Amino acid sequence: MKARFHVLLAMALLCLGPAFGAAALEEIPASKPASKSASKSRTDLEAALAEAPDAQTRVAILEALGESYQYANEMARAEASFRAAVEAGEAAWGESLQVASSMARQGNILRLQYQLDAAAKLQRRALEIRERLAPDSLEVADSLNQLAFVAWDQGDLDAMSESIGRALAIQERWPADTLVMADTLNAQSFLVAERGHYADASAALRRALTILEQRSPDSIPMATSLARLGLIDKMLGDVDSMVELQNRALAIRERLAPESLGTASILLNLGTIAQERGNLDEAEERCRRALAIWTKAAPKSNGVVGSLNALGIIARLRGELDKAEELHRKALEIARSDIKGVVLGHLARVAEARGDLKLAVDLHQQALAIHQSAPGQYWAPVTLQELGRLHLRMGHPDRAAQLLDQAVEAMESTAEGLGGSRDTQAGYRASHEEIYRDAIQVALQRGRDAEAFHLLERSRAKSFLMLLAERDLTFPGELPEALERSRRDNAARYDEKLREISQATGAETKEALQRDLDRLRQERDDVAVEIRKASPRLAALREPQPLDLDAARKVLDPGTLSLSYSVGKEKTILFAVTQDGGLQVKTLPVGEERLRRQVTDFLDRVRSQQAPAKDLYSELIAPVAGLVERSERVLILPDGPLHRLPFGALVRDDGRFLTELKPLHTALSLTVYGTLRAASSPAGKSGYLVAFGDPSFPKSMQAKDNLGPGLRSFGWTRLPYSRREVEQIAGVYPGARLYLGEEATEEHAKLIHDARILHFATHGYTDDRTPLDSALVLTIPEKPTKRRENGLLQVWEIFEGVRIDADLVVLSACESALGRELSGEGLIGLTRAFQYAGARSVVASLWSVADQVTAELMARFHRHLAAGLPKDQALRAAQLELIREPVKITTASGQAIETDASAPFFWAAFQLFGDWRR
Numbered sequence: 001m002k003a004r005f006h007v008l009l010a011m012a013l014l015c016l017g018p019a020f021g022a023a024a025l026e027e028i029p030a031s032k033p034a035s036k037s038a039s040k041s042r043t044d045l046e047a048a049l050a051e052a053p054d055a056q057t058r059v060a061i062l063e064a065l066g067e068s069y070q071y072a073n074e075m076a077r078a079e080a081s082f083r084a085a086v087e088a089g090e091a092a093w094g095e096s097l098q099v100a101s102s103m104a105r106q107g108n109i110l111r112l113q114y115q116l117d118a119a120a121k122l123q124r125r126a127l128e129i130r131e132r133l134a135p136d137s138l139e140v141a142d143s144l145n146q147l148a149f150v151a152w153d154q155g156d157l158d159a160m161s162e163s164i165g166r167a168l169a170i171q172e173r174w175p176a177d178t179l180v181m182a183d184t185l186n187a188q189s190f191l192v193a194e195r196g197h198y199a200d201a202s203a204a205l206r207r208a209l210t211i212l213e214q215r216s217p218d219s220i221p222m223a224t225s226l227a228r229l230g231l232i233d234k235m236l237g238d239v240d241s242m243v244e245l246q247n248r249a250l251a252i253r254e255r256l257a258p259e260s261l262g263t264a265s266i267l268l269n270l271g272t273i274a275q276e277r278g279n280l281d282e283a284e285e286r287c288r289r290a291l292a293i294w295t296k297a298a299p300k301s302n303g304v305v306g307s308l309n310a311l312g313i314i315a316r317l318r319g320e321l322d323k324a325e326e327l328h329r330k331a332l333e334i335a336r337s338d339i340k341g342v343v344l345g346h347l348a349r350v351a352e353a354r355g356d357l358k359l360a361v362d363l364h365q366q367a368l369a370i371h372q373s374a375p376g377q378y379w380a381p382v383t384l385q386e387l388g389r390l391h392l393r394m395g396h397p398d399r400a401a402q403l404l405d406q407a408v409e410a411m412e413s414t415a416e417g418l419g420g421s422r423d424t425q426a427g428y429r430a431s432h433e434e435i436y437r438d439a440i441q442v443a444l445q446r447g448r449d450a451e452a453f454h455l456l457e458r459s460r461a462k463s464f465l466m467l468l469a470e471r472d473l474t475f476p477g478e479l480p481e482a483l484e485r486s487r488r489d490n491a492a493r494y495d496e497k498l499r500e501i502s503q504a505t506g507a508e509t510k511e512a513l514q515r516d517l518d519r520l521r522q523e524r525d526d527v528a529v530e531i532r533k534a535s536p537r538l539a540a541l542r543e544p545q546p547l548d549l550d551a552a553r554k555v556l557d558p559g560t561l562s563l564s565y566s567v568g569k570e571k572t573i574l575f576a577v578t579q580d581g582g583l584q585v586k587t588l589p590v591g592e593e594r595l596r597r598q599v600t601d602f603l604d605r606v607r608s609q610q611a612p613a614k615d616l617y618s619e620l621i622a623p624v625a626g627l628v629e630r631s632e633r634v635l636i637l638p639d640g641p642l643h644r645l646p647f648g649a650l651v652r653d654d655g656r657f658l659t660e661l662k663p664l665h666t667a668l669s670l671t672v673y674g675t676l677r678a679a680s681s682p683a684g685k686s687g688y689l690v691a692f693g694d695p696s697f698p699k700s701m702q703a704k705d706n707l708g709p710g711l712r713s714f715g716w717t718r719l720p721y722s723r724r725e726v727e728q729i730a731g732v733y734p735g736a737r738l739y740l741g742e743e744a745t746e747e748h749a750k751l752i753h754d755a756r757i758l759h760f761a762t763h764g765y766t767d768d769r770t771p772l773d774s775a776l777v778l779t780i781p782e783k784p785t786k787r788r789e790n791g792l793l794q795v796w797e798i799f800e801g802v803r804i805d806a807d808l809v810v811l812s813a814c815e816s817a818l819g820r821e822l823s824g825e826g827l828i829g830l831t832r833a834f835q836y837a838g839a840r841s842v843v844a845s846l847w848s849v850a851d852q853v854t855a856e857l858m859a860r861f862h863r864h865l866a867a868g869l870p871k872d873q874a875l876r877a878a879q880l881e882l883i884r885e886p887v888k889i890t891t892a893s894g895q896a897i898e899t900d901a902s903a904p905f906f907w908a909a910f911q912l913f914g915d916w917r918r
Contacts, residue, residue: 042068055092059085063102066109071220071257073297075113082106097139100129104146111150112261113298120150138180141167145183152190155338164188179221182211186225189232198235198428203526205229210519220262223252227266235378236428239273246270261303264293268306275314284314305331305339309346316350325350341370345383352390361390381411385435388442397446404439408458411435433459437568444573449585450549453575456566457546460637460669490523547671553579555674559632560916562670563624567592567640576624577670578631586623596641606649607847609903617650621658633663633872633916637670646846646911648879649904657904659879663872665841665912668832676840677915689733690755693726694719695744695762695779695791722761725812725855729759732866744779746789750802757808757865758839761858764813766829772796774829776813798833807918808871809839812858814848831913841871841914852889853899853906857882861910865918872916879907 045065052058066081082105089099107122127143134140144167151159167184174181185208193201205225212222230245246266253263271286287310294303312327328350332343348363364387371379384407392400411432436459443452547555556562556579564575572588572595590598598616605612620642621628628634636647647666648659658664667673696718723740730736737755739748744762752758763777772795780791793802811830831842843861860878869877886898901907 055088056098058088059092059098059102062088063105066105070109071260073259073261073293075109075297079106079109079113082109095129095133097130097133100126100133100139100143103129104143107146107150111153114153114301116150116154120147120154123147123150136170136173138171138174138178141170141180142183144170145180145187148187148191152187152194157191157194160187160191164191177211177214179211179215182208182215182221182225185211186221186228189228193232198232202229202232202236205232206519213515218252218255220253220256220260223249223256223266224262226252227262227269231269236431239276243270243273246273259293261293261297264290264303264307267293268303268310271310275310275317280314280317284311287311287314300334302336302339305335305343309343312346312350316346316353321350321353324353338370341367341379341383344370345379345386348386357390357394361387361394364390378414381407381414381432381435384410385438388438392442392445397442401439401442401446401448404435404442407435408439408455429459434569437566440566440573441568444585444587449583452573452585453552453564453577453583454546454548456564456573456575457548457552457669457671460546461672490520493520545671546669547674549577549583552577552670552674553582555670555677556635557917560635561624561627561631561633562635562637564637564670565620565639565642567595567642569593572620572639574620574623576627578627581627584624584627588619588623590619592640599641599645602645602649603847606646606904606908609905612649612651612904614651614653616645617652617658620647621650628662631662633665634658635673635916636664636666637668637673638666644846646904646908648876648911649908657883657908659876659908660883663870663876663916665872665914665916667914673914676835688755689730689736689757689759690739690752691726691729691736691759691761692739692744692749692778693761694723694740695777696741697777697780697791698782719762719851721851721855722812725761725858726759728855728859729862732863733757742779746778746791746793749776749778749793750789750797753804755804755806757810757862758804758806759810759812759858759862761812761855764811764830772799776811776830795830795833798830798837802833802837804834804838806839807915808841808843808865809834810858810861811842811844812849812854814845835914839914841912841916843871843875843910843912845909846911847905847909849909850906853882853887853901856887856889856901857907857910868918870916870918872912875910875912879910882907 042065045061045068049058049061049065052061062081062085066078066085069075069078069081082102085102086099086106089096089102093099103122103126107119107126110116110122111119123143123146127140127147130137130139130143144163148160148163148167151157151163164184164187167180167187171178171181171184185204189201189204189208192204205228208225209222209229212219212225216222226245226249230242230249233239233245234242246269250263250266250270253260253266257263267286267290271283271290274280274286275283287307291304291307291311294301294307298304308327308331312324312331315321315324315327325347328343328346332340332347335343344363344367348360348367351357351360351363364383368380368383368387371383384403388400388403388407391397391403411429415428436455440452440455440459443449443455552562556577558579560579562575562577564577566573566575568591570591572590574586574588576584576586598613598619602612602616634647638645638647648657648664650658652658652661667676726738726740730738739745749760760776765775765777767773767775775792775794778791778793811834831844834842857878860881861875864874864877865871882901884902887901889897889899
């Protein structure tokens, strides 16, 4: 039998010791919401049953009793109640639609007890009755959904697909928001996920949730769909979303069915997360409660297997290896063949903890054979990685290298098969970034430095590279008009929802609107996926190839030193590359957790205008100080916490800043660097400056944060110095075009296509929750209308609709260089969006900057640039001037005062991303 996705759903997939359970489907289908009588006491129901005046009442009470027993985890009594309802209905009416409904619910209970043949027989009888009495009805579609889930449990994906297809064909004649459609979408999510298309599964579940939130928001089906979506999100790398959705689901179930199998599944999933985060007591409490529920209802079910495995992991982490092995062996005894690989993997980890590496290898090999036979092969990459690590420990580096290469290929193959957007695939790759790090480490140990460098380039910004490859494609006449309409309609509804959030009051209202906004984002991604499918040229596009060492050296200019950092858990690898000097590799004895603390402390000191510590220079730059001295400029390729580090402010022992030594610029990878430089304009290209400054805001927006979750206003006020900044800059560029005050609008920004330099002096904000909503804040209309933009030039809008041909974009705004950190992909935010839109270089800031001093820094930067200096040297020259001499600031009253701006707080926030050349 092939690996079942309902097994995968309840696993904590991304740790070395994933728990294993089952996503229970015990809820009454959404098409048959739980009746209010289900909440009555069984005593009352049984008393009412004895006095039932007619068959209709008797059947209704029996079904309510069945629900009550089902949610109390008394499956045998639940099945007996539904069976009695069928018998009572048949005696009164013969074969009727009511009888078919009771029959379907009895079949659902039998399926939950793994009596699959009996369940299938009942569901087919129900389908026959419904097809005869109500052909092409939603009742028929409901039966097809039930048969789809039976086929799922039987491992017959072809039969499942056929049932779903027939159900969808019927529902095309009905409204798209019926509860039966929600059931079908749930079934469809299981099918496509089983085939490795997890993003498509997520899209189906989100559509189902949209229906359920309208039709049955506080229900068991709602809780089940939330829990399933949370697990899909975890598989795609978003653990925080998983926890949020699971807790929402648990809150519903604790009210309606605290002892149900679905409650047990959620407890097991949340217990797994607690274990991953080191909260072993909490994890054990949740997993033991889950095991008790599962054991009572179905003692040989996947849920029992998963609970035993979870408790075994906890025991192993506590060093209780005999107990751990006993628990996993119990799980192995009842595990079906399709899931034995997961249990074998746990036993392998116990053997490794005991030091029996040979046994651990053997057990992992057995597990791998099972995983590789499954569609999607989700488990294969991690198992191959663990085998590689074991062989390395055993002194077999060549074999370790082979296995880790296979792990990389399996991971990339799985990512490409996920479906969905590039961001979805990026999230999956980020969650498996350690596979690349292990492969790099083994290559270095084997003396294959160039191979290790190539692996590093393969791991970096892959999703962004793919986007860049697609950027210049156009689709005239290639896309269906319906897709274009969907895209335009989604954008309009998105902006309307933002307006609703800005006007909403009350936390609950804002939270509900935020969920609506989340659905619209998902819909936007779904439309983008459909556009990709509809374009033959996109379908034929090949993955851009990462540079090897020889190609990377050719991308670098003479005199440029490239420093690529790969931050691991315990150490950091530094690859130093020059055009003529080849490659040097340094192992730095500092890992991610310590670096993150050091960077945070460094930034705290800089922001408070204290002298920054010197330890980061010693750790990150000193090992290659000789190369830095001999270079003309330095290209920084950061990783992990280093994306937020202002390298120019690093301090040598003699007190000099790194920016005083060499001009700096930054990129995501050398492959991205080369791709962006390849699009550079011809030498001597003519062009001009377009600048935006001093945008205006409604008075209500200047007083308080009223934009709701994800759109924090920070009390936006006018920026008078930004007007001065833009006017000063314009003085060195003949023919400059300025948009100030009311003219600094989003509409004007989106129409700029031919600027050589584009400068924004405005507010910015970073949305860590949804980075694609981060934005530059332009003039916000006093009275928003559907015909006007909302004034927020957001990252997603830049990706989708802004196209420029600019040598430089300057984002003179707070935190414009920041975004969500995604391992291997860097920071997703405004900088990346403008590079995608066509900017060869972007200057952006790492923290909230001082308005007056920033205006002075920007004026000096542009003056040096207009005088002919390259971009990196122009920025450095402006920074050096602030370091070495006081700055004269003109106050609002016109008084000129001198300000000491030598502290890094004033000048180090701004970084140059991309091409250094003028």
